[in-house]
Amino acid sequence: MSMILYGYFRSSAAYRMRIALNLKRLDYEQRSIHLRNGEQRADDFLTLQPQGLVPVLQDGDAALIQSPAMLEYLDEAYPDSAPLLPSAPVDRARVRAISDIVCCDIHPLGNLRVLQFLQGPLGIDQAAMIDWFNHWIRLGFDAIETLLADDPRTGRFCHGDHPGMADVCLVPQVFNSRRHDLDLTPYPTISRIWQACEAEAAFAEAHPSRQPDAE
Amino acid sequence: MSMILYGYFRSSAAYRMRIALNLKRLDYEQRSIHLRNGEQRADDFLTLQPQGLVPVLQDGDAALIQSPAMLEYLDEAYPDSAPLLPSAPVDRARVRAISDIVCCDIHPLGNLRVLQFLQGPLGIDQAAMIDWFNHWIRLGFDAIETLLADDPRTGRFCHGDHPGMADVCLVPQVFNSRRHDLDLTPYPTISRIWQACEAEAAFAEAHPSRQPDAE
Numbered sequence: 001m002s003m004i005l006y007g008y009f010r011s012s013a014a015y016r017m018r019i020a021l022n023l024k025r026l027d028y029e030q031r032s033i034h035l036r037n038g039e040q041r042a043d044d045f046l047t048l049q050p051q052g053l054v055p056v057l058q059d060g061d062a063a064l065i066q067s068p069a070m071l072e073y074l075d076e077a078y079p080d081s082a083p084l085l086p087s088a089p090v091d092r093a094r095v096r097a098i099s100d101i102v103c104c105d106i107h108p109l110g111n112l113r114v115l116q117f118l119q120g121p122l123g124i125d126q127a128a129m130i131d132w133f134n135h136w137i138r139l140g141f142d143a144i145e146t147l148l149a150d151d152p153r154t155g156r157f158c159h160g161d162h163p164g165m166a167d168v169c170l171v172p173q174v175f176n177s178r179r180h181d182l183d184l185t186p187y188p189t190i191s192r193i194w195q196a197c198e199a200e201a202a203f204a205e206a207h208p209s210r211q212p213d214a215e
Numbered sequence: 216m217s218m219i220l221y222g223y224f225r226s227s228a229a230y231r232m233r234i235a236l237n238l239k240r241l242d243y244e245q246r247s248i249h250l251r252n253g254e255q256r257a258d259d260f261l262t263l264q265p266q267g268l269v270p271v272l273q274d275g276d277a278a279l280i281q282s283p284a285m286l287e288y289l290d291e292a293y294p295d296s297a298p299l300l301p302s303a304p305v306d307r308a309r310v311r312a313i314s315d316i317v318c319c320d321i322h323p324l325g326n327l328r329v330l331q332f333l334q335g336p337l338g339i340d341q342a343a344m345i346d347w348f349n350h351w352i353r354l355g356f357d358a359i360e361t362l363l364a365d366d367p368r369t370g371r372f373c374h375g376d377h378p379g380m381a382d383v384c385l386v387p388q389v390f391n392s393r394r395h396d397l398d399l400t401p402y403p404t405i406s407r408i409w410q411a412c413e414a415e416a417a418f419a420e421a422h423p424s425r426q427p428d429a430e
Contacts, residue, residue: 050357050358050361050362051316051320051354051355051357051358053320062305062308064305064308064312065312066311066312066315066316066319068283068311068315068319069307069308069309069311069312069314069315070308072287072307072308072311073304073305073307073308073311076304076307077304077305089288089291089292090277090279090288090292092284092287092288092291093277093279093284093285093287093288094284096281096283096284096287096288097279097280097281097284099284100281100283100284100318101266101281103315103319104281104283104318104319104322104323105266105268105323107319108319108320108323108324109323109324109329114324117347117350118337121343121346122333122337122339122343122347124337128336128337131336132332132337135332139266140266142265142266143265143266146265147265
């Protein structure tokens, strides 16, 4: 039985999962949860994911939540296909740290529910919201650029010459950064790796514009 | 040679690391980076951590950053002491998901640099800042309470009867939630587990009030 990915074409976290499932050549069906229409707040979905957030990955009886936990799960439950992490603990820590900068320090500050809270209850205008959005991406990308540019372990991809967890997290964040036209000129290494990823089928096929629910 | 933990008594992420190092009975020295005095922006520290964030864990030649990546590292590099994760992939995914709700969906929205940006550039007043702070904790705790209360795998701690990664992440977040007096009455399972953790030496000794740089 193939896995089921509950997602939304534009969600960065769902995009991560599509890339990872493609890299590992695992079969999955997609179910779209339309975030702007509030489908994530339907009772059925809340039973799967009490936060009302996508993605959810159903693998047999298990409904898995939180994309960083799911990426680890895929590597542990399906160790025979392309590993998302290298083997040495120090290298694994490096790849996870780059992933965490995206998943903990950039993405949570720019996701839909946060922008809605800024513009609703806090009454922030559109221009200030865009400053906020780009500010956190810029801080995170500054650090990731330094970590990538200064380390001989960086190859064609974030860690060596095979794409892995850090690339899976970085590419959707670069896509997201273009929403409000962040200037990528200060990030030559990130840009180079992003282009290398876009040339891979696993990434290209996971692109938001190519999903069945794309608008 | 013992490890060096660069931290700050009140940082949730440093508090996580102190608990985990204590649980695993690993020796470490603490170096305090005073966040309110801006020591995280000193050149020496930025060489270790380009984001200027604590904690950093120095283990031999390796300077590790990002607490979720460091927790995984401790379990992988020191597998003989108390494991922070259970063994089955589905259970590991559960523990990591609870941890991720704290590390990705709660903590990033309430940390110092974010509150400073809200109150500085965005001009949010103190009352709105406290609403923001508590709003994201409440959303995350609502989900964690459901995940803990509804699952037979919850024991004396978040997963079974030994403390692990989810407890390591949850306890500093509960501590943090008391800063602006969040009502914990809706979270009986979280409260019970928090109290069980506080009774353990590994947690009690890691408490912010017991650190050398506590004010």
